[in-house]
Amino acid sequence: MSCRESDETSRIFRGTFVHATAKEPLEICEDRILGVTDGKIQFIGGADELSSLCTEYNFIAEDVQQLNEGQFLIPGFVDTHFHAPQYPYTGTGMDLQLLGWLEKYAFPVESKYADADFAKRMYDKAVRHSLKWGTTTASYFATIHTEATLELAKVAAKRGQRAFVGKVNMDQNSPKFYIESTEESLRETERFIAELKKLNLPRITPVITPRFSPSCTVELLEGLGKLAKRYDLPIQSHMSESAEECELAVSLFPDYKNDTEVHDRSGLLTDKTYMAHCLCLSDEEIDIVRQRGCGIAHCPSSNTAVRSGMFDVRKMLNAKVKIGLGTDVAGGYQPSILDAIRQAIIVSKLLSLNKPSDYQSIEYREAFMLATLGGSQVLGLDDKIGNFEVGKEFDALLIDVCCEDSPFDVINDLYTDNIEDKVQKFLYLGDDRNIKEVYVCGERVKEPKT
Incomplete structure (x- = not known):
């Protein structure tokens, strides 16, 4: 995935930058300058180097955007698991458990995406709201419908989001109104790959997407593994999402020890694979995931x-x-x-209540890393995005904690917040009002509010 040619002028940001590195989950760089040309970070330096760097890289004074005291840049958020067709009923059915929820809500709604026009309207809402909240890169499950899935790819590209888009595969244990044959599923997946390639959307990557093992036969899973290898594509699915799902997988695949083995023997666990949830993995399964180089999409909510x-x-x-x-x-x-x-932090703290005293729950710095650099590593994009390093593509959010309608006040009667306080308050209290500008590959895809 690469940047398309940007119509943005070169720009320099001067102020505070916050990102994760290989050594630090959250690093704060104050009074720095960062230059962007053609969507990529050309240089990073101290404010005292502004004049010399402008001369060296042919920038002019008008290119400089000065961040104020309440503003800072962070890398764009990476959402490693998002069911785009499910957006219309977000917040519904939270009284149910997974398998019942799928039957009552997910499958009936997803079947409506056979209508490509309906799909286009719904996908535009999903992508627009994802960007509104600062997600510059998203990995999307679509549905079993090829044309509708192509619409999702086009919508994401039009909105300027970097996205992985997958046509879902299901050939067993699914409703009669929402199922494919094995042959159809493989044929349509290959057609989706070919049609997406023809669209020439540089920020969009096709991803092989079996829904989860209970809804796929071994023949389908193995066929998808071969497609992923043939086209050198990433793979996404759900694995060991709940105890109930794990029991179902074992009952459906009696020749396999567990859900992990089902995927592994089908050729679906590679260094380009990322699996959602993985809640019930044994130590042996964790070793397999690590050895294969797979990533995990943690979905605490x-x-x-x-x-x-x-x-x-x-x-x-x-x-x-x-x-x-x-x-x-x-x-x-x-x-x-x-x-x-926030939910990742809460869940980790709850787990710590029943752990030995030396167990360390994650805190906001590590959660920030997972949301940015960690997500880029899972998607295999950490050589392109995830933090602010020279040569990487400029995916970034301009955060303003002092905006007029901010959900919190960074100055109170006790003391004035320092920059680390401001970052922490944004992560715990902030919302889309504090995300003033969103950049993907150097292009501004969310305009500043007036």
């Missing part, structure tokens, strides 16, 4: 909303498994990675 379970981020980080955050709309009830950050 939906895990608790539909009572699937609580994911142990600390254990996975200690096991050196790649972790990113996902909203999992509509099992998750907010298309906001800010909500995923």
